[in-house]
Amino acid sequence: MASNVMLTLLFLGAVLLVYYLAPPRSRWGLLLAASLIFYASASGWMLLLTGISACWSWFAGIRMEEAHTRKGKRGWLLLGILPLLGVLFAFKYFNFFSTSVSSLLGVLGLSSEPLVLKLMLPLGISYYTFKMISYHADLYLGKRSAETHMGYYLTYVLFFPQILSGPIERSEDFLRQLPLGLCYDSGLFAEGMQRIVLGLFKKMVIANRLSGYVDAVFADPWEYPALAAVMAAFFYSFQLYCDFSGYSDIAVGMGNLLGIRSKQNFRCPYFAGNIREFWSRWHISLSGWLRDYVYIPLGGSRVSKRKRGRNLLLTFLASGLWHGDNWTFVVWGGIHGVWNLCSRRKDTKEIRPILRLWQTLVTFFGVTFAWVFFRAQSLPAAVSYLRRAVSGFSLSMADIQNSILPFTGDNTCAAYFLTVCLFLLLLFLYEWGQVYGKGRDREFSLSMPWMAVMGMSIALFGVFGASGFLYAQF
Numbered sequence: 001m002a003s004n005v006m007l008t009l010l011f012l013g014a015v016l017l018v019y020y021l022a023p024p025r026s027r028w029g030l031l032l033a034a035s036l037i038f039y040a041s042a043s044g045w046m047l048l049l050t051g052i053s054a055c056w057s058w059f060a061g062i063r064m065e066e067a068h069t070r071k072g073k074r075g076w077l078l079l080g081i082l083p084l085l086g087v088l089f090a091f092k093y094f095n096f097f098s099t100s101v102s103s104l105l106g107v108l109g110l111s112s113e114p115l116v117l118k119l120m121l122p123l124g125i126s127y128y129t130f131k132m133i134s135y136h137a138d139l140y141l142g143k144r145s146a147e148t149h150m151g152y153y154l155t156y157v158l159f160f161p162q163i164l165s166g167p168i169e170r171s172e173d174f175l176r177q178l179p180l181g182l183c184y185d186s187g188l189f190a191e192g193m194q195r196i197v198l199g200l201f202k203k204m205v206i207a208n209r210l211s212g213y214v215d216a217v218f219a220d221p222w223e224y225p226a227l228a229a230v231m232a233a234f235f236y237s238f239q240l241y242c243d244f245s246g247y248s249d250i251a252v253g254m255g256n257l258l259g260i261r262s263k264q265n266f267r268c269p270y271f272a273g274n275i276r277e278f279w280s281r282w283h284i285s286l287s288g289w290l291r292d293y294v295y296i297p298l299g300g301s302r303v304s305k306r307k308r309g310r311n312l313l314l315t316f317l318a319s320g321l322w323h324g325d326n327w328t329f330v331v332w333g334g335i336h337g338v339w340n341l342c343s344r345r346k347d348t349k350e351i352r353p354i355l356r357l358w359q360t361l362v363t364f365f366g367v368t369f370a371w372v373f374f375r376a377q378s379l380p381a382a383v384s385y386l387r388r389a390v391s392g393f394s395l396s397m398a399d400i401q402n403s404i405l406p407f408t409g410d411n412t413c414a415a416y417f418l419t420v421c422l423f424l425l426l427l428f429l430y431e432w433g434q435v436y437g438k439g440r441d442r443e444f445s446l447s448m449p450w451m452a453v454m455g456m457s458i459a460l461f462g463v464f465g466a467s468g469f470l471y472a473q474f
Contacts, residue, residue, distance in 0.1 A: 005203060005250065006464060009196070011038060012161075012254050019258065024181030031155050031182075031258065038160035039123065046122045053084060054157040057132040058150050064139050065146035073140055080136045088129050091119050096325030124163040126322060130289055131157055135171040137293050144172050152178045161254035165247045167265040167285035174260070182259035192256025194446040199249030201454040202242035204462035206423050209416075210239040216406040218375055221385050226393040228403035229385060236375050237368045238424060241270065244283070264443050268431040270367075273351075273359040275339045278367060286322070290315050313337040323374070328382055332373040339366065423457065 015034045022030055039047045060080030067073045095116050102114035138144045147153045156174045217224055217232035248265035255262045265284050272278035279287050298311040313334070320333020351359075369386075376382035407416040430450055438445075446454075 005200070005247070008038075008161075008164075009250075009254075012257065016257060020184055024183045024259075025179075027182040027259070028152060028155050028178045031159065032151055035155065035158040035160040035163065039158060039163060042123045043120070046120075049087070049122055050125075050128060050158065051154070053087060054128070054132065054154050055150070056080070056083060057135065057157070058147065058153045061136060061139050061146045061153075062148065064136070077136055077140045081133055084129050084132055088125060090117065091121055091125060093321075093325050100327075124165070127166045127168055128157050128163060130168050130286075131171070134168070134289060134293055138171065147171070147175055149179075159255070159260075161251040161258075162262075165244065165251070166283075167248055167251065167262060168289050169262060169285070173263070177260060185259060188256045188259065188261065191444065192253040194451060195249045195253030195256060195444065197451055197454050197458070198446055199246040199251075199253060200458050200462070202246030202249065202427065204246075204464060205454075205457050206420070206427060207239045207243035207246060208463035209420055209423070209461075210235045210242075213406050214239055214375075218385065221388040224406065225399040225403050226389055226391055227395065227399045228406065229389040230393070231403055233368050233372055233385075233389065235420075237270070237364070237371050240371065240374075241266075242427070268435050270364050271360060271431060271435045272363050273356055274363055275336065275343045275366065278363055279336070279340070286319070290319055294318050309341050312340055316340065326377075327379055328373045328376050331379065331382075332370050335370045335373065339370075419461065423461070426453065426457070 011034075015030065019027060019030055036047065036051075039050065057080055060076050064073050064076035064080065067076055095114070098114040098116060102112045105112045135144075135147075139146055147156075152175055155178065156169070156171060159169070159174070162169055214232050214236045217228050218236070221229045221232070245266035252262045252264065263284070267281040267284070269278050269281035272281050295311055295315040298314060299307055300311060301308050303311070314337075316333045316337030317330060318333070319336070320329040320331070323329045323332070372385055373379070373382045376385055404413045404417040407413040407420070434445070
């Protein structure tokens with residue numbers, strides 16, 4: 001259930017059947033119970049590990065607030081955060097560092113077999129760990145008071161719509177809603193339904209439809225024309241965006257149905273006119289987290305130009321490492337870090353439309369180039385893929401035909417390709433309206449005509465078999 005969007009929505013429907021029958025001030029208990037059941041559906045031992053981590057985090061937060069000296073608070077900050085980081089390191093990064101050290105020793109002529117731990121990665125560990133770390137950091141900085149209600153805190157950490165792929169909700173935004181009572185709000189409920197429809201359209205109609213093509217070409221790019229490698233890189237940009245932003249829309253929408261307000265995690269990032277704007281629109285909850293808890297503690301921009309560049313680069317390297325235990329992610333983060341260092345602080349909204357279009361295209365092409373490292377299994381594979389994309393590139397009729405063949409492997413590939421392009425065009429037109437049309441001044445809007453078009457597309461063209469989420473592995 002935890003990795004299948006349709007089962008998750010069915011589970012949400014079952015929760016809603018009893019949710020609004022309970023008194024508003026006690027609905028948090030149903031949320032917690034539902035979250036425990038949801039997490040246990042993935043693995044009982046994972047729930048035990050996550051529950052122990054959350055309980056320790058809550059206890060350490062209480063003790064930090066009770067400490068009367070800065071030294072005592074700092075001690076409890078470390079006691080609260082270090083075990084969380086230790087668990088994250090053991091499950092997600094130990095093998096990466098072990099094999100990297102072994103490879104380095106091999107280069108130095110010292111043979112060494114890496115120690116490898118065979119551990120299953122707990123569901124959503126990066127997301128809930130970052131939630132708890134931000135909570136402790138805010139306590140230490142005096143931005144909030146400790147949450148004395150353990151049930152509220154566990155609900156915040158384990159909230160089932162967000163446990164799989166975020167967004168990384170801030171504690172103050174979430175926890176202040178629970179004591180007030182989670183009341184039914186018809187406007188919020190309607191917005192939640194709209195967000196879910198938009199998310200399903202992105203995920204089921206576009207991302208799932210692109211996944212087979214992307215997987216086939218990235219698995220062996222030299223089996224296909226160079227044009228196919230270029231197409232697969234761009235299609236992966238759309239697949240990843242629609243998959244991840246689609247889940248974020250669904251997660252926020254599910255929260256809305258339960259009376260929980262959450263902030264938007266994506267704002268049409270591929271319409272960004274430069275890389276800085278892109279990161280203000282892409283995975284906003286992670287970008288904000290890294291800014292507040294990595295970049296600013298390092299010194300932020302209130303230091304010398306050299307140190308500011310160092311802080312920015314380290315932040316993006318941390319972003320890359322957060323995404324996975326592979327040097328490909330580190331290189332991806334490094335590319336974005338260097339690009340941000342070279343990018344000028346300039347508002348692109350007031351420039352001429354033709355220049356804005358050019359800058360948007362350049363940004364999108366650059367982001368797509370970096371996604372190749374993000375998607376590749378290794379650095380040599382990424383380099384080989386890029387070599388294939390530029391080696392013998394042509395637009396001959398034979399190459400065009402062979403480049404769309406991976407969609408289905410038969411004569412229906414052209415129809416499948418045109419269908420994908422049609423739905424990408426629909427998404428483009430919708431987001432164009434969000435950026436430049438009547439919806440540009442609102443955080444979210446989905447009119448009834450768009451609701452009807454997307455709903456019909458999901459029913460008629462949705463691909464429901466491949467329902468796992470790409471970002472669930474991060």
